[in-house]
Amino acid sequence: MDTMITKRMVPVGSQFLSDVLDGLQADPKFLSSKYFYDEKGDQIFQQIMEMKEYYLTNSEMEILEEQSAKLADFISSGGDGFDLIELGAGDATKSIHLLSALLQSQLDFTYFPIDISSHVINDLEENLPKKLPELQIQGLNGDYFKMLQKAKTISDRRKVVLFMGANIGNMDLAEAENFCCDLQNELSPNDLLIIGFDLKKNPKQILAAYNDPAGITRSFNLNLLDRINRELDGDFDISNFDHYASYDPETGACKSYLISLNEQRVNIGDETIHFNKSEHIYMEISQKYSLADIDALASKTGFTPIHRFFDRKEYFVDAVWKVD
Template sequence: MILTTETNTEVNNQFLNETITGLSAKPKYMHSKYFYDEAGDYIFQQIMNMEEYYLTDAEMEIMQYQADQIANVISDGSDAFDLIELGAGDATKSIHLLRKLINKKLNFQYFPIDISAHVISDLSVKLPQALPELQFTGLNGDYFDMLKAANETSDRQKVVLFMGANIGNMNVDEAEAFCVKVKALLSPDDLLIIGFDLKKNPKQILDAYNDKSGITRSFNLNLLNRINRELEGNFNLDHFEHYATYDPETGECKSYLISLENQVVNIGEHAIQFQKNEYVYMEISQKYAIAEIERLAHRSGFKVQQYFFDSRQYFVDAIWKVA
């Protein structure tokens, strides 16, 4: 089953309005959530398979070898619960946890949430084939709208998954505001399982976002293609280049598109001026130290229950409980 609260027209209007607002700002910015159309989903799958992109293998190792322990923490003292995944993607990591929960014969329902209708549609086909016993409802739309919809289905304990270092797509202040908002939709003793990319060698981090094959570049530029397709834009992709930077002090890894010349881009009825060398802020990938994770949990109204690390200590999945 797939649920959505938004029509295609509403989604397109929001995409247009937020794009024009961002490109009219000083400095210019775009919303990284719009990277994920069908083409963007495909390119991101390529990114996750890159040699330089260590994040996928690190969290996959946690799920492959520690999902049983994570399932034990989830099921401790809980007879029935709803498992809600924010930004489910293709579920290749979470499926290990789903399988362990099913094997333990736990009473739960899975609600994968994703802004990409393509992702939810794919899951509705693949999950019943891979896990016939799984009870699930796919939710297509905004995280918080869909989290509210999932909340309305039952009063059972909620276990929210937010994996893949998706929390890193926000700066520290935004991450705190996000976690506070999630906590407001949860009840005492509900759980949040959240993945963090840990601070490490700066070159290793930067290489993951500035790969030699140019896949990350094409991922960023695909958003311009999407605007051209869906919003009647006329971006010339050859007039922009990808630029990434990492600050080891703050843990901020940022991606930009740089305008290579003075130009005017039309998006429907809107004309956007770009100066030569002007940048457009595309996304952030925030990296954390353990002390910073502890602080974020505390300030958001959660208490850290347990950490699960990969063998190289590149990544951690933290289990937080509503305080």
């Protein structure tokens, strides 16, 4: 839930159906959090980002609003001309502050936003130049790594990659390590990665962000069952499920589940899924990191940490790593 994945309507018989059935026929059951974001899911996530308990968005926004000039100095120290590549650019609400600082420093760069949504890329290419007339932009629509490879065919300049919004937290530790290894393999020595991490902190504060008293996060998780009903001919009775969140301060894993309140059967298309009473569906992870965890991840995956940018409360960090 730590970043918004732009909604994609997925037709019956598609990958959505296949992924849902694979997950609900597994033991233990799971659903992919990438399907949270239909139109209603988008609206609920906007409410989550406005909750006082959900500190992540404001924490990273504060870093970029107040420290982008300093971050631009770190980027420029690597030499002249470069490509700024943002993985999962979304609407660039936060990264626009860095883009502005880079332009004010009169640096020679091209911005390559990458997003799986063609709508997002079209919107960025149309609207960002209106806000930043000097910006050179070339949007890339597709998978992160395929589009990163495409960017390398377009330009051989130094790469500075942005992976913001605690996106890395949507992976467990093994997945995060594999992702960073794959990313390092696509980059060259002295390229930079600027990557956002939500830091370990008081467990009660973390849990409140994913289990708010108003039940907004609960409705966000349950909406995925509603989406299955709407798009995949499901018959989930939403009242037969409840949301449960847990946080382990030792491992830093904050996990969300839906719990079956009764023994029940649910039909999805031609398939029937059996639930035992109290059986869970694993929905997502939001991994939290210590500073030592972050440095260890960098060293394991071929990066050298060179700087950290914190918000004032030190809830969040944007780490700057250099490729070895």
